[in-house]
Amino acid sequence: MTPVSALSQGAHRLALARRLSDEWRAHGLAARPADRPAAEAAVVALYRLIDAPAPEFVWVPSPTAALSIVHDDPHTFPPVHFQGANLPKYPEGWPLAAQLANLVQDLRRGLDRAVGHGVSRGSWWRPLAIPAERALTTGVAIPAIIDMVVGDALYATLHNCVRALIRAESMPTTGGTDGMTWYGQHDAHWIGHYDVYARLGLAQYRRSDAELLALLAELARSTGWWWPGEGRCVMAERPTEVHTEPLPDALNGEVRLHRDDGPAVRFADDTQVHALHGTHVPTWVMTDPSVERIHAERNIEVRRSAIERIGWDTYIAQARLRHIATSGDPGNPGSALHLYDVPRELWSRPARLLLVVNGSVEPDGTHRRYGLSVPAHFDDPVAAAGWTYGLSGEHYARLARRT
Amino acid sequence: MTTTMPATPTPTPLTTPTMTLADLTRRSGLDVLDHLERQVTIPVVDGLQAQGDLIVVPYAFVTRAVTLTSGNWREVPAAGVELLRSAAGGNPHTLVADPGTCRWTRQVRDTMGLAIAMIETSAVAYLIHPEHGGTGIAPGRYVVRRQRERDTERMGWRGDRMIAD
Numbered sequence: 001m002t003p004v005s006a007l008s009q010g011a012h013r014l015a016l017a018r019r020l021s022d023e024w025r026a027h028g029l030a031a032r033p034a035d036r037p038a039a040e041a042a043v044v045a046l047y048r049l050i051d052a053p054a055p056e057f058v059w060v061p062s063p064t065a066a067l068s069i070v071h072d073d074p075h076t077f078p079p080v081h082f083q084g085a086n087l088p089k090y091p092e093g094w095p096l097a098a099q100l101a102n103l104v105q106d107l108r109r110g111l112d113r114a115v116g117h118g119v120s121r122g123s124w125w126r127p128l129a130i131p132a133e134r135a136l137t138t139g140v141a142i143p144a145i146i147d148m149v150v151g152d153a154l155y156a157t158l159h160n161c162v163r164a165l166i167r168a169e170s171m172p173t174t175g176g177t178d179g180m181t182w183y184g185q186h187d188a189h190w191i192g193h194y195d196v197y198a199r200l201g202l203a204q205y206r207r208s209d210a211e212l213l214a215l216l217a218e219l220a221r222s223t224g225w226w227w228p229g230e231g232r233c234v235m236a237e238r239p240t241e242v243h244t245e246p247l248p249d250a251l252n253g254e255v256r257l258h259r260d261d262g263p264a265v266r267f268a269d270d271t272q273v274h275a276l277h278g279t280h281v282p283t284w285v286m287t288d289p290s291v292e293r294i295h296a297e298r299n300i301e302v303r304r305s306a307i308e309r310i311g312w313d314t315y316i317a318q319a320r321l322r323h324i325a326t327s328g329d330p331g332n333p334g335s336a337l338h339l340y341d342v343p344r345e346l347w348s349r350p351a352r353l354l355l356v357v358n359g360s361v362e363p364d365g366t367h368r369r370y371g372l373s374v375p376a377h378f379d380d381p382v383a384a385a386g387w388t389y390g391l392s393g394e395h396y397a398r399l400a401r402r403t
Numbered sequence: 404m405t406t407t408m409p410a411t412p413t414p415t416p417l418t419t420p421t422m423t424l425a426d427l428t429r430r431s432g433l434d435v436l437d438h439l440e441r442q443v444t445i446p447v448v449d450g451l452q453a454q455g456d457l458i459v460v461p462y463a464f465v466t467r468a469v470t471l472t473s474g475n476w477r478e479v480p481a482a483g484v485e486l487l488r489s490a491a492g493g494n495p496h497t498l499v500a501d502p503g504t505c506r507w508t509r510q511v512r513d514t515m516g517l518a519i520a521m522i523e524t525s526a527v528a529y530l531i532h533p534e535h536g537g538t539g540i541a542p543g544r545y546v547v548r549r550q551r552e553r554d555t556e557r558m559g560w561r562g563d564r565m566i567a568d
Contacts, residue, residue: 331453351553359453360535373553388550389458390468390515391451400450403535 010136013200014145018132018252020199021150024192025253027221028158028185031242034059034235039184039223042215043233049212050099055233062267063170063181063225066236076229080180097180097228107212111194114203116143131251143202150196153252154189161247161256162186165280166239166265169273181225185238188220241266245277260309262286276305285309291318300347312355312371316340321353327381331399332359335367337381342373350376354384359402427529427537433483433497440536447527447539454535456565457487457496462521462544468514469546471521476506479528486520486530486547496535500528517548 036059044054060066070077080098088094094102130138132145163186171181194213197203205213219226224238243259256278257264263272263286274281279301284293289306294315297303307315321340329335335357342353351373358368378384386396421444427433452459462469483499484507498507504526511518522528523544531537551563 331451349553358455360455372550375553388552389453389460389548390513390517390551391458391460391464395451395460395464398451399453400448401446401452401538403452403454403532403538 007137010142010145011133013142013202014132014136014149016200017146017149017196020196021153021192022253024150024154024188024195024220025157025255028154028162028188029242029244029255030185031239034224034237035222036235038218038221039226039235042218042222043226043228043235045215046100046103046212047096047228047233049103050096052096052099053231055229055231058232058234059237060234061237061269062239062271063166063236064267064271065269066225066227066234067170069234070227070229073229073232076232077227078230096230100182100228101180103212104216107209108190110209111203111205111213114205114209115194115197116203146196146200146202147193149252151189151193153250153254154192156247156254157256158186158189161244161254161278162242162265165257165273165275168280169265170271181227182219183225184219184223184236185221186225187216191217191220237268239265240268247278260286276309279305281305291315295319295343307371311369312353313369316353316355316371319343324352324379325381329357329385329399329402330382330397332357332402335359337385339374339378339381339384347373352376352378352384354378354381354388356385422527422529422537422539424537427499427531433499433531433533445529445537445539447541449541449543452538452540454496454530454532454538456550457519457530458548458550459522459530459540460546460548462546465513465518465546469518469521470512471508471510472512473508473510475510476508476523478503479505479507479522483531487549494533496530496532498522498528498530500524501526504528511546513546513548515548517551518546519549520547521545522547 036057040057043057047054058069060069077097078095080095080101092099132149135145135148136142163183166186191213194203194205195217198205198210198213224236226236227234241263243257243262243264244255245258247254247256257273257275257280258277259274260276264275265273272283274283274286276285281302282297284290285302285306286309289309294303294306297306310318316338321342324339324341326336326338329337338355340353340355342351344350352375354372354374355369356372358370361367372388374384374387378387380393382397383393386393389396423444424440427445448459450461451464479498479500479502481502483497485495485497487496498505505522505524505528507520507522509520511521521544522540524540525542527542528540529537530540549565551565554564
């Protein structure tokens with residue numbers, strides 16, 4: 001194949017990969033009722049693969065509702081984490097959920113062999129910071145590009161930015177096992193990865209692997225989270241609302257949860273997940289952000305989100321931050337730079353707060369103010385502002401214009 | 404190489420001394436939000452200027468900190484060059500210039516780690532942003548830097564993070 005036709009084949013594959021990635025992301029973000037017959041059929045087929053009879057299905061409106069059933073019924077949903085002595089002698093003695101997990105573990109090993117590498121990589125790996133189209137023309141191999149556009153992008157969106165927040169909301173991070181949760185639509189990141197390799201003709205799977213992958217793909221397309229038990233399977237509906245915004249510097253359609261006038265995720269039973277620009281925040285940040293609550297909050301991203309909600313100047317007034325100095329903002333006529341001391345309870349390292357004013361006007365005619373943290377040694381607001389751009393105070397004082 | 408101008412009836416050259424935001428958006432095909440004043444002449448600045456979280460620094464200010472890592476300059480095309488997108492992903496800072504007058508590169512090293520590009524323009528170039536509007540850059544060589552703040556979460560030497568507005 002000549003380099004030119006290799007490149008055009010690459011471009012064609014990349015375009016198709018982007019389209020398929022978009023489809024899988026849409027499944028992962030879907031906020032419509034589950035396709036119950038499709039989901040149940042896939043689960044029954046999975047049970048059959050481990051010689052288990054079809055379970056009774058219990059549909060609930062949210063993961064939270066499902067977990068209360070799962071936690072109340074340890075016979076149907078026995079713990080799946082074993083240690084030494086309580087490890088069953090034969091796999092047939094394992095709980096059903098563990099047998100299913102085992103099946104999928106073997107599946108992924110088989111699929112990885114066919115693809116040539118695993119979906120997850122070591123800590124050495126860094127995403128390419130350039131658009132895939134450009135990477136392609138500079139000679140990056142097509143598998144690396146597909147991984148960036150499909151697997152990595154879907155993982156960032158569905159696993160890190162959506163699933164993680166719903167999980168944090170519905171499951172305490174400490175305590176026992178949840179009896180092995182399956183994530184349905186939020187498993188689309190790894191299922192999509194293998195699906196795209198097959199559909200682009202870059203990998204060929206064993207028939208049994210392809211069939212099992214198709215069942216899991218069906219679940220990712222049709223339902224929310226689910227919990228397989230002995231004779232009984234709890235199925236959670238998908239959310240009724242999912243609100244997102246693009247991730248900063250997203251090159252491959254990555255999004256994060258965000259909504260500032262209500263919950264970013266809502267289920268039919270009114271289970272809610274609040275998120276501001278991807279940060280999972282407690283309800284009080286949305287409904288009643290106060291200085292007391294801000295200072296009592298341990299998570300810095302939550303504190304920051306809450307401050308931005310009430311506005312930096314309101315926060316500074318209410319928190320009675322100690323004023324250090326004020327000077328005019330060079331290049332921003334009529335606006336001032338204010339420097340404040342910040343209590344250690346707010347930030348875990350010494351720093352000062354520089355309150356600045358946007359150079360351009362907002363739609364409501366105001367100029368937005370926002371706080372920037374700067375090193376604690378600054379006493380001069382102009383020098384502190386210069387530091388934010390890597391410039392000395394003398395240079396920053398020569399700022400001719402700010403828009 | 405011939406460069407085709409966009410098919411506007413009477414393209415205003417970007418070098419016209421009284422460019423307004425209305426002219427600039429018409430000429431570049433880029434748009435800004437409705438509330439920004441469109442009929443005022445856009446100032447052309449030959450010194451330091453900031454647009455939101457970006458700053459345009461005359462190269463003379465930062466010759467010691469910022470160096471080119473290759474001579475790989477590229478011409479700013481008629482459609483402009485996106486220098487940086489905002490946190491929400493939808494609001495880019497775009498550099499526009501008349502074809503053949505302005506070149507740029509991302510091949511820069513900055514001891515501060517803030518430079519994202521160097522630009523060199525022989526005629527007036529413009530930086531346009533949907534929320535911040537437009538600003539003119541006089542002929543010269545400049546470094547474009549991002550804004551940082553102290554990362555208040557983390558102790559240690561890499562304690563800064565980029566601002567994204």
